[in-house]
Amino acid sequence: xTVYLVGAGPGDPxxxxxxxxxxxxxxxxxxxxxxAEPVLSLAPPGARLIxxxxxxxDSWTQASITALLVDLGRDGLDVVRxxxxxxxxxxxxxxxxxxxxxxxxxxxxxxxxxxxxxxxAAAGIPVTHRGLSDMVTVVTGHRQPGDETDWDTLAxxxxxxxxxxxxxxxAAIARRLIRGGRHGATPFAAIHAxxxxxxxxxRGRLDELGDTPIEAPATLIxxxxxxxxxxxxxxxxxx
Amino acid sequence: xTVYLVGAGPGDPxxxxxxxxxxxxxxxxxxxxxxAEPVLSLAPPGARLIxxxxxxxDSWTQASITALLVDLGRDGLDVVRxxxxxxxxxxxxxxxxxxxxxxxxxxxxxxxxxxxxxxxAAAGIPVTHRGLSDMVTVVTGHRQPGDETDWDTLAxxxxxxxxxxxxxxxAAIARRLIRGGRHGATPFAAIHAxxxxxxxxxRGRLDELGDTPIEAPATLIxxxxxxxxxxxxxxxxxx
Numbered sequence: 321x322t323v324y325l326v327g328a329g330p331g332d333p334x335x336x337x338x339x340x341x342x343x344x345x346x347x348x349x350x351x352x353x354x355x356a357e358p359v360l361s362l363a364p365p366g367a368r369l370i371x372x373x374x375x376x377x378d379s380w381t382q383a384s385i386t387a388l389l390v391d392l393g394r395d396g397l398d399v400v401r402x403x404x405x406x407x408x409x410x411x412x413x414x415x416x417x418x419x420x421x422x423x424x425x426x427x428x429x430x431x432x433x434x435x436x437x438x439x440x441a442a443a444g445i446p447v448t449h450r451g452l453s454d455m456v457t458v459v460t461g462h463r464q465p466g467d468e469t470d471w472d473t474l475a476x477x478x479x480x481x482x483x484x485x486x487x488x489x490x491a492a493i494a495r496r497l498i499r500g501g502r503h504g505a506t507p508f509a510a511i512h513a514x515x516x517x518x519x520x521x522x523r524g525r526l527d528e529l530g531d532t533p534i535e536a537p538a539t540l541i542x543x544x545x546x547x548x549x550x551x552x553x554x555x556x557x558x559x
Numbered sequence: 560x561t562v563y564l565v566g567a568g569p570g571d572p573x574x575x576x577x578x579x580x581x582x583x584x585x586x587x588x589x590x591x592x593x594x595a596e597p598v599l600s601l602a603p604p605g606a607r608l609i610x611x612x613x614x615x616x617d618s619w620t621q622a623s624i625t626a627l628l629v630d631l632g633r634d635g636l637d638v639v640r641x642x643x644x645x646x647x648x649x650x651x652x653x654x655x656x657x658x659x660x661x662x663x664x665x666x667x668x669x670x671x672x673x674x675x676x677x678x679x680a681a682a683g684i685p686v687t688h689r690g691l692s693d694m695v696t697v698v699t700g701h702r703q704p705g706d707e708t709d710w711d712t713l714a715x716x717x718x719x720x721x722x723x724x725x726x727x728x729x730a731a732i733a734r735r736l737i738r739g740g741r742h743g744a745t746p747f748a749a750i751h752a753x754x755x756x757x758x759x760x761x762r763g764r765l766d767e768l769g770d771t772p773i774e775a776p777a778t779l780i781x782x783x784x785x786x787x788x789x790x791x792x793x794x795x796x797x798x
Contacts, residue, residue: 414685
């Protein structure tokens, strides 16, 4: 009985790790989020798939997902908890691991390609590049009470800023970064459905970000590297 | 004729992406760095392996590596340029891609699991965790002229700080972060040879970092999450 916290990567099943693909291909039960949907094709035909994403109108909370994992793990089943990107990077995998360990359930983490770094690559953007940026900060744009990002300081720090779950608040994010000192002409890029055939890339200036239509969810990249358009990934599957 | 810029991940060959493993397993020529050595076992027996790492006493520079890739690509060969971690995250892959594109050589980027995020996971440390950190900044400790990290502002920003190539300058890094406002009791963790059987994890307080022996290269994690020791990855291969 092991619960595997598995990173599904950005979307393309070819971008799972070898280990993740192997574990997923022999799973009995897969508990998945919306962002992990594109790789479900790797699960065996008989696997039980449990959708804990929020877009179904269901009432899954983090607490109820964690409780489900503990119950399944205690039943002695091998469970794959499949998360978009990497389970330990804004994936709340740490909370699930804590609860499972406390309940005496074996847990193994299988890392994934984080969207924070691979969505830019899918648009031909390295997050660091000589002469443009030697630093990258990843933040979430999804505000939680008491967890307010210090955008002023982040603006002063410079480098590349990657914002996950930031489409809804993009106007406020842009305004705060400019108020903190980032130039309005700083390039941004927004990547939706990265590494899938539905991928779209939107580019512009930071002072236009708030007025630019962007389909959510998307990864936002803000900084000089966002103007690059170098070799990118192949995009081969439907999201 | 394609030059594939392939991320080798943190060390364990099982942590390559499915696509990277497939491309590497049919490579004619592999141009590799030291950090990519643990996964060379995936290259076919007849492949030509070119070591451009610096530990051999050779005189490879970034310029000569890039020139080699352009020459090989122009010869019409399929070349794998294998880099530890991810080619677009502190990997100088962007520079190589730029030069290859300018020379008319086809380039494809195959992302890898970045050590910046997976070395912490290999020590049971999620880089973000509710109540501890909702932000991660990745910097290099290897100073380049004119590219000085603003450690004061980074200290004020808070969150999780991941330092790559920072073992040699760890005393100065710790001093600057403390001077900038990080508490001396802030936990750190240093992971050497992550995800291999040679992995070592060193933990302590930020004000002890300078005096703590750490084998290079290592990934440094500084911040409250560094005290966590949750479910981690399996480590299965020699580095």
